[in-house]
Amino acid sequence: MSEHLEKVVQDFQERFNAGLHCYAGETTLILSREHLLEAVQSLRDECGFDVLIDATAVDYWPEQTPRFHVVYQFYSMAHNLLLRLRVPLDGNAPHVDTIEGIFPNANWKEREIWDMFGITFDGHSDMRRILMPYDWVGHPLRKDYPLGYEEPQFSFNYEEIDRRKPYAKE
């Protein structure tokens, strides 16, 4: 870990009581949801992490506390450093503050997370689905969302399966 990153990590551990996880030369800080906005603001303004590269989420269903982790990947162009933040969220309908006001490109990334995982971002300016159709029900990347297959029809059960296929009713 470089000197600058070490300083940032220490600072965050003291100020926000952040957990630290290192693997394969990558540094991850685990933050609680209340500290997210303040931490991201200070990352950009004080620590020089000026680019939000990526934001995504992970679902740990059937676990409930925490069920989701939101993962942010930051990059500092001046120091050439990467830092990841993870925010654990409890329950089936979690919500977390949007960081759109600090990094405008979080807008689409948070829309994608909402679309795929059903995590609500408080204060987001445009919380619509982005990848799935606008009238879709459910959040596909949740672990309790089935992958979905078409039932194979054979001669002995063709009629029976045909009856419950959605198109067959019309």
Place this chain on the structure above:
Amino acid sequence: MTELRPVTVDELRHLVSERALAGETMLLNMGPQHPSTHGVLRLLLELDGEIVVNCIPDIGFLHTGIEKNMEAKTYQQAEVMTDRIDYMNNMGNNLTYCLAVEKLVGLDVPPRAQALRVILAELQRISSHLLWLGTSSLDLAAMSVFLYCMRERELILDVFEMVSGQRMMTTYIRPGGVWRDVPAEFEAAVRHIVEIMPARIDEYESMLTTNMLFLERTQGIGVISAEDCKRWGLSGPVIRATGIPYDLRKVRPYSGYEQYDFEIPTASSGDVYGRYLVRVEEMRQSVRIIRQALDRLPYGPVRSNNRKFVPPPRSELGVSMEALIHHFKLWTEGFPAPKEYVYAATEGPRGELGVYLEGDGGPKPYRVHYNTPSFANLQAMPILTRNHFIADLVGIIGSVDIVLGDADR
């Protein structure tokens, strides 16, 4: 079937200006079937006469659930899906995924495989830029450039077919190395491309770089500042055209890029013409890298010797019990990866292509997320197109070089 609910302007009230609600400006759909949206992109335009007041991109028409599907497959099987994400950068997608898997399980890659990966990734970059050059100049009504570009792109796809049996969906780069060694004709075929390319790039440039019609359509169009590029997380030629030399091959080298001597082309204008200059120069630099890699292509194995992750060569199966067991286990069960998470990124033709990969101790990825350049770059469309003519909008979409498969995944 459920009935489709009509979308009203009310739902988009927060995205358009007050003037649109009063009926002063017009809302117009462009796409998803418009020919110059390069696939299935829908743009909702707010127009004042012919001038774009606001442009709201709508994506997702090509969403195929690749990330979800990858979770249901083993690490080896899931790689096949990566080809289909950005169908103009198949080798790059494979490479990024393999780098992430190798990082997650701690696999080494032999030098020959590293050099082959570099050669193929750079060939892919040239072929992608050629397609971009052809189609985006077609958008600006320069028909002949397209035909010239397709001619050279075909040579590169022939090389891919030679090494992998497939022109596009190659899956040639595998975790721990590459699928198998390249055939004997490979070197001559790549050398031929390296020899002819510089003169061919001069040819394209002679048609465009100082062409008055082209300059009028590109200079000062779609300008974005360096500061905005950082704020919006843009990467690739878009950010380099504003003067920031941000290229992952230099700042965070992978696959041995630090050994090669090449430059990062930049421009200062930040407009469509700047992005054109950067990409053309990038093709020349790629040729330079390929030439160096070919000259010092080392001999040796092309796959890691770690039998817990990489299947043994076919020849060993008849003579070694161990090899047979490994072969069987790897192709039926797959290999387990630790309960950890990593992020690996490469410089794709369009910008930073990253893979966030999380394992759960089993043989299937728990979560794969592709952080794609087209998704990031498309988000800046409103800034790039503001106060331009509709005719220029087409040129701007072309200059950002979007691939909708890449944006929608």
